[in-house]
Amino acid sequence: MNEIQIAVLQMRAGADRDENHRRTMEMAGRAAGQGAKIICTQELYRGYYFCQTEDHEYFSWADPIPGDVTRDWQELARKHGIVVVVSLFERRAPGLYHNSAVVIDADGTDLGIYRKTHIPDDPQFMEKFYFTPGDLGYRVFETRYGRVGVLICWDQWFPEAARITAMMGAEVLFYPTAIGWLPGEKAQFGEDQLQAWMTIQRSHAIANGCYVAAANRIGLEENGATQGIEFWGNSFIVDPFGRFLARGSSDAEEIVSATMNPALMDEVRTHWPFFRDRRTDLYGPLQQKYLR
Numbered sequence: 001m002n003e004i005q006i007a008v009l010q011m012r013a014g015a016d017r018d019e020n021h022r023r024t025m026e027m028a029g030r031a032a033g034q035g036a037k038i039i040c041t042q043e044l045y046r047g048y049y050f051c052q053t054e055d056h057e058y059f060s061w062a063d064p065i066p067g068d069v070t071r072d073w074q075e076l077a078r079k080h081g082i083v084v085v086v087s088l089f090e091r092r093a094p095g096l097y098h099n100s101a102v103v104i105d106a107d108g109t110d111l112g113i114y115r116k117t118h119i120p121d122d123p124q125f126m127e128k129f130y131f132t133p134g135d136l137g138y139r140v141f142e143t144r145y146g147r148v149g150v151l152i153c154w155d156q157w158f159p160e161a162a163r164i165t166a167m168m169g170a171e172v173l174f175y176p177t178a179i180g181w182l183p184g185e186k187a188q189f190g191e192d193q194l195q196a197w198m199t200i201q202r203s204h205a206i207a208n209g210c211y212v213a214a215a216n217r218i219g220l221e222e223n224g225a226t227q228g229i230e231f232w233g234n235s236f237i238v239d240p241f242g243r244f245l246a247r248g249s250s251d252a253e254e255i256v257s258a259t260m261n262p263a264l265m266d267e268v269r270t271h272w273p274f275f276r277d278r279r280t281d282l283y284g285p286l287q288q289k290y291l292r
Contacts, residue, residue: 004145006172007036007257008215010235010248013048017061020046021069025076031255032080037106037145038260040085042215042235043153043178044099047089049217052124052226059130062091065113070102078108083143085150087176089130090115099131099152101176106144114139116152117161124182124226127154140168146262149173149210156201156214160286166208167275171262173204175214180231183220194232202242209269211260213237218251240268 009027013020024045031039044050046069050058063069065088073086083106090100090113099116115134119127138161141148149170155161156175165173179197181190205212216235222228235248237258245258269275285291 003259003261004037005035005257006038006040006211006213006237006260007031007034007255008040008174008213008235008237009042009045010216010218010233010252010254010256011042011045012219012253013042013045013217013221015048017047021072025072027253027255028076028082028084029080031257032082034255034257036082036255036257038083038085038143038148038172040174040213040215041087041176042217043087043176044089045087045176045217048221048223049178049229049231050223051127051130052221052223052229054126054129059091059097062089062097065090065092065100065102066110070104070110073102073104074108074110077104077106081106081144083145083148085148085174085176087152092132096132097130098134099127100134101150101152101174103141103143103148103150105141111141111143112139114150114152116155118154118158120154124229138165138168140165140170146171146260151175153177153179156197156204159200159204159207162204162208162212166204166210170210171265172211172213172260173208175201175212177214177216177235178231179216180229183227183230186230190232194234198234198236201236202238205238205240206242207274209240209265209272209274211237211239211265213258215256216248218249218253240265 149165218233
């Protein structure tokens with residue numbers, strides 16, 4: 001029940017994928033030096049957000065798991081004694097790709113992967129072209145410093161995903177994320193979109209009595225074929241009351257860190273016993289797409 005410092009990394013992604021990898025690992029090392037024990041990257045940190053268009057060339061960006069990239073992270077985890085959650089474009093087999101996150105324990109052990117369950121298909125978020133929906137279900141990873149649940153970006157809008165992962169014992173839900181504004185929509189919808197994004201995740205923390213940590217990227221990313229996406233940053237960590245413990249800016253690279261206290265989870269769940277009062281006998285309709 002010891003307190004543990006956790007951190008999410010908020011960064012810009014440049015054109016050089018190897019440089020993105022190097023800089024992200026460097027920032028993770030700095031976070032470890034500041035006391036963080038569990039560290040999470042932003043979604044698909046190795047490159048800019050390529051899903052703005054459908055282009056077969058981008059499949060060459062995928063990495064095998066395990067592979068050279070995960071071995072680099074294993075070495076870093078061993079060196080600093082940290083747990084890392086690393087978001088990658090996974091090349092599982094020829095023609096089969098996932099949006100995945102690998103969890104590496106503090107001794108460098110590869111604990112396994114979570115594959116993104118909910119795959120969006122929206123203007124400039126054309127992920128269904130690239131990613132096969134995850135087939136491993138929801139997962140919780142027993143690490144040296146606590147039980148870690150991982151969900152990825154679009155998953156964060158679905159309360160079912162958060163609930164199930166929390167019910168499996170997660171003390172903290174990490175959400176590697178790549179979300180931002182389409183420049184033509186920002187003036188009209190920007191603030192409402194940002195507030196909705198934070199509110200839904202804070203609600204997961206409250207409803208499940210756990211910590212939530214979201215790692216988002218920053219910067220305008222363009223590929224010449226679209227208006228680009230202005231990633232809004234605002235990476236954050238909230239406690240089981242949904243209170244902000246730490247929050248990043250909209251435009252700066254930052255290590256966003258806070259202390260997680262499992263004892264608070266026990267206190268909150270005792271006083272707000274949502275799990276106790278769940279009516280599982282009435283939840284069968286949730287297995288349907290719609291009820292009309």
